[in-house]
Amino acid sequence: MKLVKTPLTMWKHFRISLNFFLISEEANRQIPADSYGLSVTETKLAWFVHIVAAILKAKQTSNFGGESNEILDAELAARTLQLIYIFDTGLHSRRYGDVSKQRLDRAILTFLDYLRRCYIGDQSVLSSKLYARLSELGLHDHTLLLNAIVGKIATNLKSYTKCKEVIDQTISLLLEMASGYVTAKLLFKLDTIKHIISNLNREQFPFLENWDCFRSRTTLYYAIGMLVFMEDSPMKFKSSMEQFLQVFVRLESTPDALFQSDAVKYAFIGLMRDLRGMAMATNSRRTYGFLFYWLYPARMSLVLKAIEYCADVPEVCFLLFIL
Structure with missing residues (x-):
């Protein structure tokens, strides 16, 4: 007789594995860590x-509910969180x-994406079963759960400096949430998001200095820009541009x-990529005007200087033309 692995069966395997790891974690506090053993555990x-x-x-795709499934989702979510x-x-x-570790974090990002689609996004469902279980972790409602997801996003962006795959997936998750009306409204109120917006610099987020991740900066500022332009407020726009002003x-x-030194060229290219992300986020004539009149004419001298001294640098000219 062939054994069919139902979600409940898979959950039992997951719970056994996690409990075993928690025991191992307790032991790891007392003995030197086994790097190979941790790698195997992370992969599993x-x-x-x-x-x-x-x-x-x-x-999400089948809209299959039921009380037993809600309880299962709650247990799975709590354990994974x-x-x-x-x-x-x-x-x-x-x-x-x-x-x-990178594989595990990418798996966690995938889990967080589907979790927020099911229980936080525009087409989500409210589940008392889920939050009854998550309340044991201090996550009593969808706002606190969303804050936990954003906290993981912030941790990844601060901790990963060279792994482009994790950085891109992390930023994509933020962009997905910023693109939804409900989640964007919730995001804008979170202190963690405000911290990211006001401290988006190379000291706090070292990946910004990684040349391989320069394209990712555009996507990141696209997501940030969508949140900044939500309230159509000139004051909030100007405050969010303070770090750009410092670079200018x-x-x-x-x-x-x-x-013409490499350091200056890289700084200028990064600045243009960031501004392009903000420009992509403008969703009306008014918000585009915020950005345009912030740049023109006060800060055009730097643009003209870049054209004069970096005309032979394709990366610089390309970004100036598409901005």
Whole structure:
């Protein structure tokens, strides 16, 4: 007789594996960590988290409900959310360069995406069963759950400096949430989002300095711009552009002899990519006017200077033309 693996059966396997890992985690506090053992555990858990994400995806696409399924979702979500805390603290906070850790975080991002689609997004359903279980973790409603998701996004952007795959998937999740009317409204009220917007610099988020991730900056500022332009407020727009202004001032004060240096060119290219993301987020004539009149004429001197000294640099000219 062939054994059919139902979601409940898979959940039992997941729970056994997680409980075993929690016991191992307790032991790891007392003995030197086994890097290979942790890699194996992370790989196994990544596989289990993908299964959880697949269950949530099936729920979203089939609209199959039922009390038993709600209880199952609640248990799966609670256990997986506990993993996020475990793997972003202690010994694991130094393993962001390991491939197995990256695989696990990508699986967690996939899980978070389907979790918010089912229970937070524009087509989500309210589930008392889910939040009754998550309240044990301090997540009493959809706002707190969304804040936990944004917290994971912020952690990834701060911790990953070179893994473009994780960075891109993290930013894509933020963009997906910023694109939804309901989630965008909720996001705009979160202190974590306000912290990201006001502290989006290379000291807080080192990946911004990684040349391989320069294209990702455009997507990130596209998502940030969508949130900034939600309220159509000139004051909030100006405050969000404060960091851009600092970069403009620094580059404008650069001596002509140094303007063709790699450091200055990279800084200018990054600035243009960020501004392009903000421009993509303008959704009306009014919001486009905010950005246009912020740039023109006060800050056009830097643009003209870049054209004069970097006319032979394709990356610079391309960004100037598409901005």
